[in-house]
Amino acid sequence: MATDEYRGANRWKRFSDWDERALRLDNFAVEDAENGFAAFKGANDPSPGLTVENGRVTSMDGVAEADFDMIDLFIARYHIDPEAAKQAMAMPSEQAARMLVDMNVPRAEMVRLAHGMTPAKLAEVVAHLNAMEIAFAYSKMRARRTPGNQGHVTNAKDDPLQLAADAATAVAFGFDEIETTMRVSRNAWSNALACCVGAAVGRAGTLFQCSSEEAEELQIGMAGFTSYAETVSVYGTEKAFIDGDDTPWSKAWLAAAYASRGIKMRCTSGAASELLMGFHEAKSLLYLEARCLCLQRAMGSQGTQNGGIDGAPLAASMPGGVRELMAENLLAVWLDLECASGNDARSSESEIRIGAKILPFLLAGSDFICSGFGTILKYDNSFNPSLFNGEELEEFLVLQRDFEADGGLTPGEETRVLELRRRAVDALSAVFEELGLAAPDARMKASVVAASGSDETESYLPRDVAPISEAIKERGISVVDVIRALHKRGFVEEAENLLFLVKLRVSGDYLQTSAIVREGRVIGAINDPNDYSGPGSGYRLSEERRRELCNIRDVLDREEVLRGAAVHRTAEAARIAYRDMGPAGKGGDAKEVVIGISPAFGLQLYQTLAGHSLSRVLAKMIAGIEEAGAKARIVRFRHTGDTSFLGLSAAHLAGSGVGIGIQAKGTAVIHQKDRLPHNNLELFSNAPITRLEHYRKLGANAATYALGEMPDPVVVPTRGEAMGARYHARVALIYAIETGLTSEGAAPEDVTVEFKESAT
Amino acid sequence: MSESKLGIADYPLAERRPELVRGRRGKGLADLTLDEVLSGEVEMEDLRITPDALLQQAEIARDANRATLAGNFERASEMADLPQEFIMEVYELLRPGRAPDKTALEAAAARLRDDYGAERLAQFVEEAAEVYERRGLFTFRF
Incomplete structure (x- = not known):
């Protein structure tokens, strides 16, 4: 029977715990190269190969010219540089991979070689790199030295007032580009005008796009509302391309059309789009993306938005999928394209996977770390939730500070952000009124300025927006x-x-590779080239930029802690009076327990980390001691602030040989005179969760030890809170106040206390 | 256009060679002020890029070893004077299955060449026609 009962459990409950984690909402797929589920090694990936006759490509990656599909054709004609190809295709792939991570090989040399490589060759080379090497190579190969970021500005109602406020907010947080799209396509013009006005609040130069139907997007651009576009999607197989309703020639036509209107343009591609569209040809994510990227360069696009994009969650479901997303971003910059490096669609429900996903790009830097950081709340994102969203924006800011890494964003001061939101809403309202488009009332405006998301607004709804947009x-x-x-x-x-x-469009300077606007100047790959060649080179934080990154809100300093403490001084004075009674000697009463208090206890610090006033803590301990049949004496020590030494010193003075040491922050110990300093009877180290009742029990237990008996040790239950993260900065500052009051060899002093209110 | 080719040292043009930058109706950057916009002197037309500016950017791109980007700017420079409707009409024709056969694309190429002197664009459309025929893209799709 006992055996059967033992076998009765059919599951280790940890698996049930794990089932509850957000991670388990993620899909994971088995590697299945025949069916397109392969990050690096597709069933039909070709071996690299190239033959050139009289400057003409006659075969590429195992396909003869006569059999070229339209993607092959376009790449062969416009991407392959036959001169560079001789050396590049002959070079062992492992050697090229090593050169990518060799800081002594200049970026320009690597770019020249890439222009002579076929898609299969490019894919083969980067496949040799592990994730760390890919990130490093990315930081060396990206085109512009200064990193940047791009954000989505949309909302669930297509509310123009909120778009204006949120655009201004995104600009305040430092986004170099913002993009919008609509819930209802006919609202495109309203969205564009609203974001355009909002993005002009606070500073000049944030580029803006409105993702919509191609013809309309161009029209909106020509009206001057937008300054860039990235909706020119390309695919790695011919059939997917055709289902996407385009060809390389039609997309290249569109690329030129944007440039002809003075609008910055980049293409979009990314892992798994072919798989999602059902035409993957049993080829790997990376190989297909290599084709996309060669094609984009061939078309003359200055840049790309890649790294999964809509396919990122599918790529992340495969073994090595996230590494593949990194590898395809590397291919983009190696080919000398501007790279808005994905980190766009939310690829996981697990916040740990999200944080891990962003880190290499934050460390390496990128033209745009995210090709769509959700600056708004997840539910307001009309593209889809992003890897990082309005909810998590502060986490991103803190990661920048943690690693001293420039992710393109800058902390925004609370009152300043509110002021900018109000200004944006007022500005758009003024434009609406002047142009006779609408007349928002005060209630609408007020609700938008304060709202975190559209659930909280009482403003325009999609049906109200349509007539504005159409007008x-x-x-x-x-x-x-x-x-x-x-x-x-x-x-x-x-x-x-x-x-x-x-005016930027008149010169067209910002059409060049990796161009953004900083402080009123166009900077890009030409005039701000990534010149990384080892430590001390490439992008480094200036002192000023470092200060900006570090300037997150609610940081503690010593004055803040002292101010915080001082707030309680008056209240404590009404509850307790401490009176020094002169030097403390050894007690004679065998029932005496000494409570050793720290130098700042009740003098500069008045509360434990759990927020209990020290008068009440002291009263509880005394009550506990007396209830258990012993007597309490209070002694202040000034030679130490350390809990163990406070406790041991108190024990040495106590008639019973048992003492309590307690710091002002509430950390306490029960000690006995013959023990080593750190070998105490009981330690209460988690002051933030130590409640008054625990201090009473502490006193009672000390008394019980004093009377020669063995009590049940007090257990202060913890639920695994990260005490260090929550309190240690404050603890260190508080403890410095204690140690600041110590003096070597200072003698202990007896203290009597008078409680001016009920001890309980 | 300047006599000698522009290069990366001339970039950004608005900073380094402002005298070369002109709007559609000949206004220089210094004329494109808020006051001029308010007075009606500056209209949207003055804030459009010119074919010359695109050729200048092409020269800079070529000097920066970005020949394909330069090619795009050169096509764009031919496109800058095309009516928007015509650009979109050719774009539509270039999409798969829109043209029933290559004659429609060839006709578009002829218009580009004959009416607008857009030789590069004409060749580009002719190239597409040849590829589409080879790849069987002139098929009914919807």
Whole structure:
């Protein structure tokens, strides 16, 4: 029977615990190369190969020219540099991989070689690198030296007031580019105008795009509302491309069309899009993406948004999938493309996987760490939730500070952000009124300024937005009309900022690779080139930038802790009076327990970390001692602030040989005179969770030891709180106050206390 | 256009060679001010990129070893003067299955060449026509 009962358990309950973790919501898929589930090694991945006759590519990656599909054709004609190919294709892939991580091989040399490599060759080379090497190579190969970031600004109602407020907020947090899209496609013009106005609040130069249907997106760009586009998607197989309703020629046409309107443009591609579309040809994610990237370069796109994008969650379901996403970003920068490096669609429900996913890019830097950081709350993201969202933005800011790594964002001061949101809402309202588009009332505006997300707003709904959007389109309203309206209503700075942005398109400087605007200047791969060649080179934080990154909110300093303590001084004075009674000697009463208090106890510090006033803690301990039949004496020590030594010193003075040591922050110990300092009877080390009742029991147990008996040790239950993270900065500052009051060899003093209120 | 080729030392043009930067109606950067916008002197047309500016950026891109990007800017420079409707019409024709056969694309190429002098674009569309025929893209899709 006993055996049967023993076998009765059919599960270790930890698995049930694990079942409850958010991680278990994630799908994981088995590697299945025949069916397209392979990150690096597809069943049909070709071996690298290239033949060039008289400057013409006659076979590539095992396919003869006559059999080229349209992607092969485009790559062969426009991507392959036959001169570079001779050396690049002959080079062993492992050697090229080593050169990628060799800081002594210049970026330009690697770029030249990449332009002579076929997709299969490029994929084979980066497959030799482990994740750490990929991240390192990425930091060396990315085009622009200064890292940046891009964010989504959308909401579930297509509410223009909220778009304006959130655009201004994103600008305040430092995004170099913001992008919007709609819940309802006919709201495109309203979304564009609203974000355009919001992004002009606070500073000039944040680029903006409105992701919509191609023809409409171009029209919106021509009206001057947007300054960039990244909706030009390409795919790695011909059939997926055709189902995407385009060809390399139609996409290249579109790329030129954007440039011809002075609009910055990058392509989009990424792992697993072919798999999602059902045409993967049993080829690996990486090989197909290598084709996409060669094609983008061939088309003359200055850059790409890649690294999974919509396919990232599917890629992350495969073994090595996340490493593959990193590898494809590396391919992009190796090919000399600007890279908005994914970290876009939320690829996991596990916050640990999310944090791990972002880290290599944060450390390596990227033209845009995220090709869509959700600056708004997850439910307001009309693209889909991002890897990082409004909810987690502060975590990203702290990661920047932790690693002293520039992720392109800057902490925003609370009152400043609120002020900018109000300004953006007022500016857009003024434009709406001036142009006769709408007249938002005060209640709508107030709800938007304060709202974290659209659930909290009482503003426009999608059906209210449609007529506004249609009017903007039908009446041919342009950014020039908006600039005039802003100025007329006193928003001069915003009018200037908007004009600055539109003027960028006249020179076209920002059409070049990796261009962004910082402090009123276009910087990019040409005038801010990544010159990494080892420690001390490449991008380094300036002192000023470091200060910005470190300036997160609610940081403690000594003054803050002292101020916090001082708040309780008056209240404690009303509860307790300490009176020094002169030097303390050894007690004669065998029932005496000495409570040894620390130098700052009740003099500069008045509360334990758990927030209990020291008068009440002391009263509880005395009550506990007396209830158990012993007597309490209080002695203040000034030679030490250490709990163990306080306790042992108290024990030496106590008639019973048992003493309590307690610091002002509430850490306490029961000690006995013949023990070693750190070998105590009971230790109460978790002050933040030690309650008054525990201090009473502590006193009682000390008394019980004093009377020669053995009590049940007090257990202060913990639920695994990260005490160090929650308290140690404060603890160190508080303890410094204690140690600041110690003096070597200072004699103990008897203290009597007078309680001015009930001890319980 | 300047006599000698522009290079990376001239970038950004708005900073390094502002005298070369002109809007559609000949206004220089210094003329594109808020006051001029308010007075109606500056209109949207003055804030559009010119074919020349795109050729200048192409020269810079080529000097930065970005020949394919330069090629895109060169195509764009031919496109800058095309009417928006015509650009979108050709884009639509280039999408798979839109043209029933290659004659529609060839006709578009002829218009690009004859009406707009857009030789690069014409060749590009002709190239597409040849590839589409080879790959059987002139098929009914919807």
